[in-house]
Amino acid sequence: MSSVASLDSPAVDAAAASSPAGAAAAGERIDHLAHVFAQYPLEVVSAEGVWLSGARGERVLDLYGGHAVAALGYGHPGWTRALIEQAKGCQFQSNAVPMEVRTRAAQRLIRFAALPLDTVFFVNSGAEANENALKMAFRLTQRPQVIALEHGFHGRTAAAGALTWGAAQKWYGFPRTPFDVGFIPRRDFAALEQVSERTAAVIVEPIQGVGGAFDLGAPYLQALRRRCDETGAVLIFDEVQCGMGRTGYPFAANLYGVTPDMITTAKALGNGLPVAALLMAPRVAAALKLDALGTTFGGGPLACAAVEAVIEALETEGLLERVRRVSGYLRATCLVGPVTAHQGAGWLTGLRTTRPAAQIQAELLTRGILVGTASDPHIVRVLAPYILEEAHVDLLAAALAALPA
Numbered sequence: 426m427s428s429v430a431s432l433d434s435p436a437v438d439a440a441a442a443s444s445p446a447g448a449a450a451a452g453e454r455i456d457h458l459a460h461v462f463a464q465y466p467l468e469v470v471s472a473e474g475v476w477l478s479g480a481r482g483e484r485v486l487d488l489y490g491g492h493a494v495a496a497l498g499y500g501h502p503g504w505t506r507a508l509i510e511q512a513k514g515c516q517f518q519s520n521a522v523p524m525e526v527r528t529r530a531a532q533r534l535i536r537f538a539a540l541p542l543d544t545v546f547f548v549n550s551g552a553e554a555n556e557n558a559l560k561m562a563f564r565l566t567q568r569p570q571v572i573a574l575e576h577g578f579h580g581r582t583a584a585a586g587a588l589t590w591g592a593a594q595k596w597y598g599f600p601r602t603p604f605d606v607g608f609i610p611r612r613d614f615a616a617l618e619q620v621s622e623r624t625a626a627v628i629v630e631p632i633q634g635v636g637g638a639f640d641l642g643a644p645y646l647q648a649l650r651r652r653c654d655e656t657g658a659v660l661i662f663d664e665v666q667c668g669m670g671r672t673g674y675p676f677a678a679n680l681y682g683v684t685p686d687m688i689t690t691a692k693a694l695g696n697g698l699p700v701a702a703l704l705m706a707p708r709v710a711a712a713l714k715l716d717a718l719g720t721t722f723g724g725g726p727l728a729c730a731a732v733e734a735v736i737e738a739l740e741t742e743g744l745l746e747r748v749r750r751v752s753g754y755l756r757a758t759c760l761v762g763p764v765t766a767h768q769g770a771g772w773l774t775g776l777r778t779t780r781p782a783a784q785i786q787a788e789l790l791t792r793g794i795l796v797g798t799a800s801d802p803h804i805v806r807v808l809a810p811y812i813l814e815e816a817h818v819d820l821l822a823a824a825l826a827a828l829p830a
C-alpha cells in the first residue's frame with residue numbers, strides 16, 4: 426500500500442488529477458505529504474499506556490515506541506501535566522533569555538547521567554546534536570578526519586550523514602562529505618590502529634540501533650577509549666537511540682563503564698517532544714565561547730519541561746530497574762517460533778529470526794503487536810516503552826510461538 430491516509434478515506438482532493446508528484450490513484454486521498462516513508466498498515470488515532478488504537482478499531486501493543494521515542498508510553502500524567510503547565514506559563518523564549526526551566530533541565534540531565542560530563546547544549550534532533558559534537562571536536566583538535574563504524578547510523582544532515590554507513594548509496598544527496606571520513610569494522614580491535622594523530626573524533630553508537638541492536642561491548646569500547654587517549658582523538662558516543670535509560674542505565678556509557686568526551690542523545694529524552702542534547706566533558710566545554718554554537722528552538726521551555734518530566738518519571742517510578750527486569754524476561758521467554766537468539770540490551774533488543782524480519786514484523790502486526798526491523802534483515806528490533814510489563818511480553822512470546830519457525 427502506498428499511504429496510511431488511503432486506508433479508510435475515499436475522499437478525493439480536486440487537485441489530485443493534476444498533481445505531478447505522489448499522484449493518487451482514483452479514490453485515494455491526496456495528503457500533500459512528501460512520500461518518503463514506507464507506511465505501516467496501521468493508522469493510529471489515539472494511544473494509552475503501551476497500547477495504540479487504530480482507525481479500524483484495532484488495539485495494537487506497541488513494542489516500537491515510535492522509533493524509540495515514547496519511553497514513558499502514551500498519556501503519561503506527569504509528562505502531560507508538565508507540558509500543559511509550561512504551555513500556560515510561557516511556551517517559548519530563546520536561549521538569549523534566561524529561563525529557570527532550562528537551567529533545571531540541564532542540571533537534572535547532568536545529575537541523571539552521573540558521568541564526568543558537566544555541560545549541556547540543547548538542540549532539536551539527533552542529527553543536529555551530532556553535527557554540534559563534530560564542530561566541537563574540530564574546534565578542539567584542528568584535525569581533518571572523523572572515524573565512524575561500519576553499520577552505524579548518525580543522521581541525515583551533511584556531517585552526520587557522511588558518517589552514516591551506506592548513506593552514499595541510499596540518501597546522502599550531497600556532492601561531497603564535509604571532511605575526511607574513515608569507516609572501521611565493528612568490534613575489530615586491530616582496526617583501531619586507523620585512529621591516528623589525523624583523527625579529530627571517533628563517533629560510535631555503543632549499541633547500534635539501525636544496525637540491528639548490535640552491542641559493541643565493554644572490552645571494545647574500552648580499547649577505543651584507550652586508542653583515542655593515545656592519539657588525542659575526541660570520543661563521541663552517539664546515544665540518540667541507546668541513551669536515556671533505554672538499556673536500563675542512564676546511558677550505555679554507564680552500562681559499559683566507559684566515559685566518552687561527548688554524548689549526544691535525543692529520542693527518549695523528550696518522550697515525543699522534539700529535543701536533543703549534547704553533553705560535554707569539562708575539557709570540551711572549555712573550548713566553548715560566545716556564539717560557538719547556536720539554535721533557535723533548541724532549549725525551548727516546552728522541550729526543557731519535557732526533559733525534566735522524563736527524568737522525574739525515570740527516577741521516581743523505578744523505570745530503569747523495570748527496563749532491566751522486563752527486558753531480561755523477554756530475553757528469557759521469547760526464544761520461540763522463528764526467534765533463535767537475541768542481542769543488544771534493555772529496550773534496544775534485537776531478536777534474530779530464521780526468516781526475514783520484515784515477514785515476522787508483518788505477521789506480528791496482524792496479531793496486534795508492533796515491532797521494528799533493522800538494516801540487518803534478520804533482526805526484529807524491540808524498542809518498547811519503559812513501562813512495559815511481563816504480561817505484555819507474554820503476549821509477544823505467545824504470538825511468536827504461534828508463527829512458523
Ligand SMILES: Cc1ncc(COP(=O)(O)O)c(C=O)c1O
Nearest residue numbers: 550551552578579580634665666
Ligand atoms: C543512533 C542515531 N543517531 C542519530 C539519529 C538521527 O536522529 P534524528 O532523526 O533525530 O536526526 C538516529 C535516528 O534514528 C539514531 O538512531
